Amino acid sequence: MKRTLAIIAFLLSLLPLALWADFSQELQGTDSLKVGTPFLFIINTDFSIKGVAIPDTLEDFAILESKREPKNPRCWKVKMAALKTGALSFPRIEIQPVDSSVTPVYTDGFRVYVLSVLAEGDTLLRDLKPLRKYPLQLPFWVYPLLLLIALALGIYLWLKKPPKPQREYAAPAPKTQPLLPAWEKALQTLEELIAEGLIAKGEVVLYHFRLSDILRSFLEETYFFPALEMTGREIAVALYQRNIPFAQEIRNFINYCDLVKFAKRVPSDTEIEENTLWLRNYLVSFAKAVQEPTNA
Structure with a gap:
């Protein structure tokens, strides 16, 4: 019985050794390393890697990329670049397994040597070769002088x-329409009023307002008194004072229009036609009066 317990205790003591994970690491691209040159830190284990814990306090290295190999979950690659020259040390980092039963392990720290741009012991910065002068090349100060001369010459020529020369445009002669005599203007307005067909539309009062205004405008323009503003x-x-011909007929026509406009008289179609015809004949009589002296 004691022997059996001793064997079991021995096996249990070997169990942590069985769960202890194994890994390997390597560096790629560290030959002739310079500042800013990327290189790889590759970690291979016998378990699936969840991630690596890289400290945020790194000052000598810049982590460019840290990821698991897509086709191999047991391989992790860290891409980094050195920020300083000389011998640089990278610390140990924790490898975190996917399986929580596996004990986390740490990588070994490593050192890389970053080459300087200058040769060892050389701290003197050397300039490039002096500028080579071409044949007929002018001194530098000549070019700004030539530019100022060209600018001054341009301003002088512009002034x-x-x-x-300004092109003169002849203003077109205003088109003057021949002035119509008062009777012809009134006759034209009368024909336009008749053509509107206000009587057929039932606008009898409006028709007589405009019919009266035609005669009043003619009297005002011909005999020079404000007929449009008078009762x-x-x-x-005014007709009798000026001894205007056809005074009684004019007075009868105006009274007829006033009765329709203000007294609400409803004229017959015959009355409307007769009064409209009288106004037309009255206006046409002035045309005959103008033609008679010409024919004579």
Whole structure:
């Protein structure tokens, strides 16, 4: 019984050794390493790697990439670059397994040597070769001088430039329409009023307002008194004072229009036609009066 317990205790003491993980690491691209040159730190284990714990306090290295190999979960690659020259040390980092039963392990720290741009012991910065002068090359100060001379010459020519002759445009002669005599203008307005067909539309009052205004405008323009602003009685007085022909007929026409406009008289179609015809004949009579002296 004691022997059996001793064997079991021995096997249990070997169990941590069986769970202890194994790994390997290597560096690639560290030959002739310079500042900023990337190189790889590759970690291979016998378990699936969840990640590596890289400290945030690194000052000598810049971590460019840290990832697991897509086709091999037991391989992790860290891509980094040195930030300083000389011998640099990278610390141990923890390898975190996917399986929590596996004991985490740490990589071994390593050192790399980063070459300097200058040769060892050489601290003197040397300039490039002096500029080579070409044949007929002018001194540097000549070029700004030539630019100023060209600028001054351009300003001088611009100031001396003769003014551009201004093209004269002849204004077109205003088109003057021949002035119509008062009777012809009134007759034209009457024909337009008849063509509107206000009587057929039932606008009898509006028709007589405009019919009266045609005669009043003609009287005002021909005999020079404000007929448009006068009442029928005032127009009658002005007609007799000026001894205007057809005074009674004019007075009758204006009274007829006023009755339709203000007294709500409803004229017959015959009355409308007769009064409209009288106004047309009255206006046409002035055309005959103008033609008779010409024919004579």
